[in-house]
Amino acid sequence: MxxxxxxxxxxxxxxxxxxxxxxxPVFLDHSENLVEILRSFDPIGLQSLMGISENLSELNWERFQNWTSDFSPDIxxxxxxxxxxxxxxxxxxxxxxxxxxxxxxxxxxxxxxxxxxxxxxx
Structure with missing residues (x-):
């Protein structure tokens, strides 16, 4: 189970x-593609797209800008x-x-x- x-x-x-x-992660390549698309949104666009609060949209916008698929134990x-x-x-x-x-x-x-x-x- x-x-x-x-x-x-x-x-x-x-x-x-x-x-x-x-x-x-098995679908990491798909994650890279998704992040590239999400990076094109500003925080207000993310808020509308994801149905989340302004604070959460700003936090996620920052995360997408800094996201990398490279693994390092430091990050x-x-x-x-x-x-x-x-x-x-x-x-x-x-x-x-x-x-x-x-x-x-x-x-x-x-x-x-x-x-x-x-x-x-x-």
Missing amino acids: ITVLSPAKKLSTECSSNGSAYTK SRQAVYSFKGDTYTGLDADNLSEKDIIFAQDKVRILSGLYGVLKPLD
């Missing part, structure tokens, strides 16, 4: 990777540690054992509007 988690609007403010294990963080909504608070990923993370990598998927479907270590 696969458990599917919805994404959260709130993301971790820490940018560094949590541990050395990571995987590459990347695995999906399971990135989201900070209610579901992820309950998941408490920061306190999962290595065995739990390995299990989750096989059995958990996280939906993402930008990346499609993510494994926890993507």
Whole structure:
């Protein structure tokens, strides 16, 4: 059985990777194409397109301007540690054992509007 988690609007403010294990999102090439399109919008356009608040549209505009598909432990963080909504608070990923993370990598998927479907270590 696969458990599917919805994404959260709130993301971790820490940018560094949590541990050395990571995987590459399957649809990363599509993410690059999507970001190129989204970069053409101003914050007001993003607000209208995405149906989000002004503050969130400005935050996302900044994220799209700075986004890169290149992985570096200094600027990347695995999906399971990135989201900070209610579901992820309950998941408490920061306190999962290595065995739990390995299990989750096989059995958990996280939906993402930008990346499609993510494994926890993507």
